[in-house]
Amino acid sequence: MRCDAPGGKNAEGRVTRSHGDYTGLARDYARFRAGYAPGLPAALLGLAAQGVRAVDRVLDFVDVGAGTGIWTRMVASRGCRATAVEPGEEMRALGRLTAA
Numbered sequence: 001m002r003c004d005a006p007g008g009k010n011a012e013g014r015v016t017r018s019h020g021d022y023t024g025l026a027r028d029y030a031r032f033r034a035g036y037a038p039g040l041p042a043a044l045l046g047l048a049a050q051g052v053r054a055v056d057r058v059l060d061f062v063d064v065g066a067g068t069g070i071w072t073r074m075v076a077s078r079g080c081r082a083t084a085v086e087p088g089e090e091m092r093a094l095g096r097l098t099a100a
Contacts, residue, residue: 026088
């Protein structure tokens with residue numbers, strides 16, 4: 001199927017979205033988005049910590065395409081400095097609400 005424009009209609013007249021376009025879907029995304037596997041944060045943070053000097057005890061993370069901030073909050077709750085970068089205004093706003 002060919003779409004004339006992102007968020008346009010395809011040849012069958014069905015509304016389509018560009019891959020990764022969550023405009024207007026932030027609340028559903030937050031509600032239905034599956035969480036991460038329980039051991040994943042500890043495993044990834046353990047790997048990241050291997051490259052950190054003992055004097056730099058705190059890890060810095062930037063979560064690009066953070067959505068509602070699920071990963072950002074998980075990393076921050078484990079003592080890391082985390083920065084969320086989210087281009088979608090609605091997702092970013094919902095992330096701020098859930099972070100408070």
